[in-house]
Amino acid sequence: MRIFKMHTYYQQRGGEDESFAAEVALLRERGHEVLALTFHNQELDRMPPWRQGLVTLWNQEAYRRVREAVRQHRPDLVHVHNTFPLASPAVVHAAKAEGVPVVMTLRNYRLLCVNALFFREGRVCEDCLGRLPWRGVVRGCYRGSPLASGVVAAMLTTHRALGTWARGVDVYIALTEFARRKFMEGGLPAEKIVVKPNFVHPDPGAGEGRGGYALFVGRLSPEKGVRTLLQAWVRLQGKVPLKVVGDGPLAGEVRQAVKSLAGMEWLGRRNPDEVYALMRDAAFLVFPSEWYETFGRVAIEAFASGTPVLAANIGAVAEVTDHGRTGLLFRPGDPEDLASKVEWLLTHPGELARMRREARAEYEAKYTAERNYQLLMEIYGQALEAGHRRRG
Structure with missing residues (x-):
């Protein structure tokens, strides 16, 4: 299987970035051809604020790069891990424009919450769950800035209206049943959300707790x-x-x-x-x-x-x-x-x-690599089947 995986790296490498890299390595170890396209948010530092806002809504250069890569390599499917903010949801539209099934892993609550955490002022906050996220703008939930929060809210609202989340993605991957339920509450199509946890590879081996701490x-x-x-x-x-x-x-x-x-x-x-x-x-x-x-x-x-x-x-x-x-x-x-x-x-x-x-x-x-690979292949099969039905 030929797989095109996309991810936007954070400023500092974190758990989401490590999970992406681990999944790419797992697929390659199992003999799949994997094209990995990464966007690095450090590029935003070289842009004026108005430009940062525009690319968060729609990055035309990312759209062009993805369409060209899909045309050149003709993958069986595209698997998107994180689009925020640099890649933007434009990459989903690029894959769909080329008729390729799209899988998206949901590693945080960005599609439902301005700060992606459901957490504000030291407590859980669901004020924007299933609603237009204007409260997150007023409260400056993203980086403490109403302006920056407005850009995120505009991105979320615009792509809801465009059908990016409802029609642009064939299968969503939530990491737990709890997260799946939240995304369903937030309006994502329940029939498109499946659960696949992260995994640990290579196996670090079990210890005996001799340190006592x-x-x-x-x-x-x-x-x-x-x-x-x-x-x-x-x-x-x-x-x-x-x-x-x-x-x-x-x-x-x-x-x-x-x-x-x-x-x-x-x-x-x-x-x-x-x-x-x-x-x-x-x-x-x-x-x-x-x-x-x-x-x-x-x-x-x-x-x-x-x-x-x-x-x-x-x-x-x-x-x-x-x-x-x-x-x-x-x-x-x-x-x-x-x-x-x-x-x-x-x-x-x-x-x-x-x-x-x-x-x-x-x-x-x-949580082994082998179990995770089995689940991932089932998900990819579901996405390919959805693509065949759409074309057929």
């Missing part, structure tokens, strides 16, 4: 529940060491916490191999996110490492973590409940050991 891996930002994590460790009073991996706007608060909390260590950013080594030795991973994660890749990386997850009971990560089997769930934003769950794990070593085995089994059953 708790681990947090992620962006140090409010929606990730960093403040809840720190408040919980104040209550725990050094009962279990905590290692924090990551960087972000709350780095200063983490740095201050390290000075006052016994056993806490901030490691900053680490490469994937270092993170996996930390996961294998961790007693458990803490995932205190307070927004609707579309998936929670860090959780399945922990499962692959044989490490259970202590997760906030919200969004997709609550779906990924099976309470009492692969980890425990706690009330989001509640440091007392988080601390109590940590204490329970510390006083039930037999249960913790069982969860380690179950976490690894969960990875082997659902």
